[in-house]
Amino acid sequence: MPTAGSALDGLKASLGAVDLGRVDSNGVSWFLQTLEGWDSPESRSEFTDREGDHGSWAGPVYLGSRPITLGGTIVAPSRDLLDGAMEQIRSAAGLTDTVLTVWETAPKQAVVVRSGKPLAQYVTDTAATYSVMVTAADPRRYSTTLQSATTGLPSSSGGLTPPVTPPLTSTATTVAGEIDALNEGTFETRALFTITGPADTPQILTQMPDGSVVFLTYTDVLVTGDSLVIDTDAKTCVLNGAVSRRRYLVTPTGWPTIPADSQVSFQFRARYYNSTATLTASWRSAWM
Numbered sequence: 001m002p003t004a005g006s007a008l009d010g011l012k013a014s015l016g017a018v019d020l021g022r023v024d025s026n027g028v029s030w031f032l033q034t035l036e037g038w039d040s041p042e043s044r045s046e047f048t049d050r051e052g053d054h055g056s057w058a059g060p061v062y063l064g065s066r067p068i069t070l071g072g073t074i075v076a077p078s079r080d081l082l083d084g085a086m087e088q089i090r091s092a093a094g095l096t097d098t099v100l101t102v103w104e105t106a107p108k109q110a111v112v113v114r115s116g117k118p119l120a121q122y123v124t125d126t127a128a129t130y131s132v133m134v135t136a137a138d139p140r141r142y143s144t145t146l147q148s149a150t151t152g153l154p155s156s157s158g159g160l161t162p163p164v165t166p167p168l169t170s171t172a173t174t175v176a177g178e179i180d181a182l183n184e185g186t187f188e189t190r191a192l193f194t195i196t197g198p199a200d201t202p203q204i205l206t207q208m209p210d211g212s213v214v215f216l217t218y219t220d221v222l223v224t225g226d227s228l229v230i231d232t233d234a235k236t237c238v239l240n241g242a243v244s245r246r247r248y249l250v251t252p253t254g255w256p257t258i259p260a261d262s263q264v265s266f267q268f269r270a271r272y273y274n275s276t277a278t279l280t281a282s283w284r285s286a287w288m
Helices: 079-092
Strands: 013-015 018-020 029-036 047-049 056-058 066-075 098-102 108-114 119-124 127-136 141-143 147-152 155-157 173-175 178-183 192-196 203-207 213-218 227-231 236-239 262-269 278-283
Touching: 018 029, 018 079, 066 079, 066 108, 079 119, 079 127, 098 127, 147 178, 147 262, 178 278, 213 227, 262 278
Parallel strands: none
Antiparallel strands: 013 018, 013 098, 029 066, 047 056, 066 127, 098 108, 108 127, 108 141, 119 127, 147 278, 155 173, 178 262, 192 227, 192 278, 203 213, 203 262, 227 236
16 A cells, blocks of 8 residues: 555656646556657747749748646545545646646646646546646746856956066956856757846857857946846846836847757956955756
């Protein structure tokens, strides 16, 4: 007889607070037998026939959203516990964002919402089948580990102290405000930046693996206590959690990404040095 908390054979996932593929604290066994759509989302592309020639011209290819269906069997010690479990699975896929975690060798997660009618049907007084359809608007499967790092503005120490006598030797050391960000997945991922003031015209430079640099420049001033959040996936720029400042954010070289199986360097700059200004970058490795 399976004991509470023990793992069951087969697939394992967590949909919100419901752990599928395990025995819960009430002794209810949640078997997960179907997990469709977790392998890959559909792609979106356009092909235009070549005039007077063979073949076609291919447009950009993008991934679509990721519909996912979870299905299996619930086995409970009693009818009352089965009824409670069926209510749990009906409400597990919410109308707002819900985290779906699939416990693979390297666990991955996606943010999903309900996209179909949850089905839960009695088989016996203590057993039922279930099927839940959800959709992840973002097709990426993300690491369950959120990586984050913080840096200040670059500073210098040492150097020449007057009076000086030739020959001159400078021992100045520059401590650069840099964050190295590694994506261990198979698909590009995008960072969330938070800049805290004071900072005059703060800038984030992303050095890509090929040596190119992507610039994000905020053309206004952050005062002490200000917090500016730049979401490179949603392409938003919000001050103090309430006010859009997108019009002040200049992106002449596009938005930065962290390519698959690669590392980039985020470099923090501003017009003037201030020891209390900080840049925090947060990201997750991503898989297709």
